[in-house]
Amino acid sequence: MNRSTADSQYVRKSRKFHDAWAFILYAISVTGFSTYSILNIDNSNIILTNLFNTQIFLCSSLIALVFLILTFTCLRLIPEIFLKTTFALYPFLTLFIIANILKQNNYVPSAGLIGPVLSLILWAYFAYNYWKWLASVAKITNIAIKIIFNNLLTVLLGLLFVSSLIGFQLFLILNLDYETNKNLSSSHVLYFFYILNIFWTFSNAVYFFKVYITSVVAFNVLGDSGSHMMNIIKNTLYSLGSICFGGLLIAIISTVKFFINNERERNQRDNERSNLFVDIMLCVASFICSILESFIEFANTLTFPYIAIHGESYSKSMRSAFDISANVSPVGLIGLNALNMGLSITTLFFGIICGYYVYYINGPILDLNMLRGSILSCVLPIIFYMLAMVSITSGFLGLVYITAENSDIIDDKYKNDLENALLGK
Numbered sequence: 001m002n003r004s005t006a007d008s009q010y011v012r013k014s015r016k017f018h019d020a021w022a023f024i025l026y027a028i029s030v031t032g033f034s035t036y037s038i039l040n041i042d043n044s045n046i047i048l049t050n051l052f053n054t055q056i057f058l059c060s061s062l063i064a065l066v067f068l069i070l071t072f073t074c075l076r077l078i079p080e081i082f083l084k085t086t087f088a089l090y091p092f093l094t095l096f097i098i099a100n101i102l103k104q105n106n107y108v109p110s111a112g113l114i115g116p117v118l119s120l121i122l123w124a125y126f127a128y129n130y131w132k133w134l135a136s137v138a139k140i141t142n143i144a145i146k147i148i149f150n151n152l153l154t155v156l157l158g159l160l161f162v163s164s165l166i167g168f169q170l171f172l173i174l175n176l177d178y179e180t181n182k183n184l185s186s187s188h189v190l191y192f193f194y195i196l197n198i199f200w201t202f203s204n205a206v207y208f209f210k211v212y213i214t215s216v217v218a219f220n221v222l223g224d225s226g227s228h229m230m231n232i233i234k235n236t237l238y239s240l241g242s243i244c245f246g247g248l249l250i251a252i253i254s255t256v257k258f259f260i261n262n263e264r265e266r267n268q269r270d271n272e273r274s275n276l277f278v279d280i281m282l283c284v285a286s287f288i289c290s291i292l293e294s295f296i297e298f299a300n301t302l303t304f305p306y307i308a309i310h311g312e313s314y315s316k317s318m319r320s321a322f323d324i325s326a327n328v329s330p331v332g333l334i335g336l337n338a339l340n341m342g343l344s345i346t347t348l349f350f351g352i353i354c355g356y357y358v359y360y361i362n363g364p365i366l367d368l369n370m371l372r373g374s375i376l377s378c379v380l381p382i383i384f385y386m387l388a389m390v391s392i393t394s395g396f397l398g399l400v401y402i403t404a405e406n407s408d409i410i411d412d413k414y415k416n417d418l419e420n421a422l423l424g425k
Helices: 003-007 020-039 054-077 079-102 108-150 152-174 178-186 188-221 229-238 240-269 276-310 314-328 331-362 368-409 412-422
Strands: none
Touching: 020 152, 020 188, 020 240, 054 079, 054 108, 054 331, 054 368, 079 108, 079 331, 108 152, 108 188, 108 276, 108 331, 108 368, 108 412, 152 188, 152 368, 188 229, 188 240, 188 276, 188 368, 229 240, 240 276, 240 314, 276 314, 276 331, 276 368, 314 331, 314 368, 331 368, 368 412
C-alpha cells in the first residue's frame, strides 16, 4: 500500500457527522441558557467594566507566558530531563496535598484523602515498572512540540478561540443579577440543568481543542507541504457530535458531584451533625463520583485524539483507543500518566504564583463583587495556560496512534524516532 492510499484512510478520509443527537441537544441547551443569561445580566454592575482588574490580568498573562515558554522550551530542548524531574517531584506534591487535608479539623474532608493516596500508589507503580519508558515518552513529546512550534499560528488561533468561548461563559455566569441567581437556586430542576450546561460547555471547549490540536499534529506528521488549516477545521467540526457526547458524560458526573459537595458543605456550615449516616453516604457518593469522573476524563483523553485521526463515533473510537493502548504498545498510557503528573507540577506552581500576586495586590478580599472581578481577571490567563498544556498530551497521543497503526505513512524525518520510541528503544 503506497503512502497516498494509506494516509487517505486516516485524517484525510471523508468524514461523517457521528453522535449528532448530542450536538443537537447541546445546541438547544447552550442557546437557551446563554439567551437566558444575557437577558438577565446585571447591567448596573457589569464586572467586566466595573471590577475587571487590568493590572491582575496583565500580570497573570505575563506569568502564564513565562511558564509556557519555560515548559515548551524544556520539552523541546531537554524533554527527558524535564519529564523525569517533574515525574520525580510528583509524590512531594501529593504529600503536600495530603498534609493540607489532614490539617482540617473536620472528619468529613478526610474522605478527600482517598484520591491523593490512590494517585501516590499509581505513581509508585509507574515509577517501579515503567521508569525506563520515560525516555521514549520524551522522544515522542519532543516531536509533538516541534510540530506545534512549526504551526504556532494555527495553534494560537485555536487557543484564542476556545479561551474566548470559555471566557464568555464565565462572564455570563459572574454577571447574573442577584434575583436571577436566587430564582435559579430555588428551582432545583432548572438549577441542575443550568450547572450541567456550564460543565458541558467547559468540557466541550477542552475536547474541541484536543481534536483540533491532534488534527494539527496528524496532518503535519504525514509530511505534506502547504497549509492544512481548512482540513483541520473540517476534521474538528465533523467531530462536534462526538465531542458533545463525551462532554455530556463528564458533565453529568461533575454536576452530580457538585450538588453532593454543596450538600456536604451546607451540613458542615450549619453544623448539622444529627444524622451521621447521611454524612457518611454523602462522602461515599462524592468519592464514587470522583472515581467515575477521573475514569471518564481519562477515557476521553485517550479517545478524542483517535477521533481526530479517524473520525469515528465516540464509542467506537474509545474501544479502538483502549485497544491500541493495551495491546499494541504501552507507551500511550505510560506517557499520558507521566505527562499529566509532570505537567501538574508546573500548573501548581503557576497557580500558586498567580494566587499570591492577586493576594499581594488586593489583600484579603471581603467584597463578593471584587472577588468575582479578581477571579475573572486572572482566570483567563490560567485557562489559556491549561489549554496549552492540553495540546502537549493530545499531540503526543496523536503521534502514538498513527505510529502504532501504520508508521509507513509518517514523514521520513519522524518515522525512525517514532517507531523506536513505540518499542521502548
